Amino acid sequence: MKHLAFASIEQLQKLIERKEISSRELVSFFAKRFEQHDERVKSAIEVFDVPSTLRLSQPSGPLSGIPGILKDNIAQRGRQLTCASKILTGFTSPYDATAIERLKKSGAPLLGRANCDEFAMGGSTEYSAYFKTHNPWDLDRIPGGSSGGSIAAVAAGLCPWALGTETGGSVRLPAAFCGIVGLKPTYGLVSRYGVVAYASSFDQIGISTRTVKDNATILSVIAGHDVHDATSRSVMPRDYTRLLDGRLPEHCTIGVLDNMVHIKGMQPAVQERIEAAIKEFEKLGARVKRISIPVLDYCAAVYFVLSRAEAASNLARFDGVRYGLRDRDTQTLEEMYMRTRHEGFGAEVRARMLIGNYVLSAGYSRKFYANAKKVQQLMRVEVERVLKDVDVLLAPTQAAPAYKIGACDNDPLTIDLLDFFTCFANIIGIPGLALPCGFVDNMPVGFQLFGPALSEELLYKVGHAYEQVTPWHTMHPPMFVER
Numbered sequence: 001m002k003h004l005a006f007a008s009i010e011q012l013q014k015l016i017e018r019k020e021i022s023s024r025e026l027v028s029f030f031a032k033r034f035e036q037h038d039e040r041v042k043s044a045i046e047v048f049d050v051p052s053t054l055r056l057s058q059p060s061g062p063l064s065g066i067p068g069i070l071k072d073n074i075a076q077r078g079r080q081l082t083c084a085s086k087i088l089t090g091f092t093s094p095y096d097a098t099a100i101e102r103l104k105k106s107g108a109p110l111l112g113r114a115n116c117d118e119f120a121m122g123g124s125t126e127y128s129a130y131f132k133t134h135n136p137w138d139l140d141r142i143p144g145g146s147s148g149g150s151i152a153a154v155a156a157g158l159c160p161w162a163l164g165t166e167t168g169g170s171v172r173l174p175a176a177f178c179g180i181v182g183l184k185p186t187y188g189l190v191s192r193y194g195v196v197a198y199a200s201s202f203d204q205i206g207i208s209t210r211t212v213k214d215n216a217t218i219l220s221v222i223a224g225h226d227v228h229d230a231t232s233r234s235v236m237p238r239d240y241t242r243l244l245d246g247r248l249p250e251h252c253t254i255g256v257l258d259n260m261v262h263i264k265g266m267q268p269a270v271q272e273r274i275e276a277a278i279k280e281f282e283k284l285g286a287r288v289k290r291i292s293i294p295v296l297d298y299c300a301a302v303y304f305v306l307s308r309a310e311a312a313s314n315l316a317r318f319d320g321v322r323y324g325l326r327d328r329d330t331q332t333l334e335e336m337y338m339r340t341r342h343e344g345f346g347a348e349v350r351a352r353m354l355i356g357n358y359v360l361s362a363g364y365s366r367k368f369y370a371n372a373k374k375v376q377q378l379m380r381v382e383v384e385r386v387l388k389d390v391d392v393l394l395a396p397t398q399a400a401p402a403y404k405i406g407a408c409d410n411d412p413l414t415i416d417l418l419d420f421f422t423c424f425a426n427i428i429g430i431p432g433l434a435l436p437c438g439f440v441d442n443m444p445v446g447f448q449l450f451g452p453a454l455s456e457e458l459l460y461k462v463g464h465a466y467e468q469v470t471p472w473h474t475m476h477p478p479m480f481v482e483r
């Protein structure tokens with residue numbers, strides 16, 4: 001059954017339809033893949049037992065028998081929910097996130113909880129309170145983060161799809177580092193109900209899959225309005241695979257964000273892969289325009305301030321009273337708060353709360369928070385202006401292949417700078433689709449496509465056309481391919 005591990009959702013659906021394999025067999029097959037291989041990748045915090053996985057998903061539906069894994073900051077009813085943090089030790093979710101409810105209704109078996117950076121804060125999955133996840137292409141390297149567990153599981157052929165979350169690039173960055181497809185939907189397209197908040201005005205669930213079409217299949221299940229999320233857009237469910245015919249849209253113009261391609265620190269070999277992808281689009285008939293949006297140079301700085309500010313407010317709720325961990329060896333309430341939070345949160349999360357409260361504090365908030373909000377608005381205006389002239393924007397996802405685990409231990413700012421290529425989409429709420437475009441040092445590298453709000457169908461169509469003429473999605477990490 002070696003072909004199953006790296007099969008697309010589409011191929012698996014056909015096998016089930018033709019009754020060549022049952023849902024139960026598929027779920028058991030992928031559960032076995034985790035058992036055999038996750039010792040090395042360490043993508044999952046928990047893999048559920050097969051009977052309970054099968055019991056919780058409806059027996060028939062478009063995703064019946066097609067299992068996936070979920071980042072451990074998305075609520076699954078009756079399952080633990082840790083955000084890879086000690087502070088949520090022992091917490092069990094009393095309800096399903098809206099996306100989870102929709103997946104279950106569509107028949108999808110949910111296999112487990114994927115590792116991530118604590119509270120999704122990080123870019124490498126080195127900041128999990130449990131363990132570090134490894135890149136399936138080279139186990140000494142990071143998978144990227146913060147949704148590293150979700151993405152590594154798909155890349156290693158442990159399951160065909162996974163959900164992560166995106167606040168600043170946490171699905172697209174690891175997708176690029178691991179050579180698979182990652183989508184950050186338009187803000188408000190997928191309900192945030194049941195997603196543990198990091199920076200609420202940026203947070204979105206993201207999707208990782210092997211192919212563009214598979215990605216569109218999962219989005220079709222989870223997208224659409226939800227009364228439980230006040231920021232959810234009133235969008236009706238639709239079939240996002242509808243336009244995927246392998247062709248670019250007519251008269252397609254691609255705007256290449258030149259200042260991101262030619263930025264200092266960009267490895268020439270990565271640049272070459274991006275330029276090769278651009279050529280491929282030209283061959284497909286696209287018109288390519290080189291543009292630059294100088295204000296985007298500030299995106300990592302803006303993201304740094306705004307994400308910390310929102311995180312500081314959101315994480316105030318973890319105080320030992322309502323959720324998870326509580327230090328019981330204390331005399332006063334205040335001491336209980338302090339000790340619980342000190343013991344429960346890791347160093348990175350604590351640092352972010354300090355910075356967040358600082359940039360919001362009286363006397364400093366105008367200098368930091370208010371200014372960052374102004375630049376955010378400028379970015380929105382500039383990008384919207386450019387998107388009137390081109391259909392989609394193209395930019396790299398990374399400046400270099402994934403670095404070695406531990407390489408940035410004394411240099412956390414380097415990890416923050418990984419957000420540079422991705423976070424502007426979160427800052428202004430537009431969708432971003434990350435696709436693989438080759439290898440550098442035997443490690444995957446990729447690029448991204450961006451479009452106006454709610455242009456997911458367009459991004460998929462453009463990405464799909466590229467995928468049909470390139471081999472990257474058919475390549476898998478050799479050590480996980482059974483011979």
Ligand code: GLN
Nearest residue numbers: 120121122167168169170
């Ligand atoms: N690396 C970014 C951060 O640490 C992005 C995280 C995310 O998208 N969840 O904030």
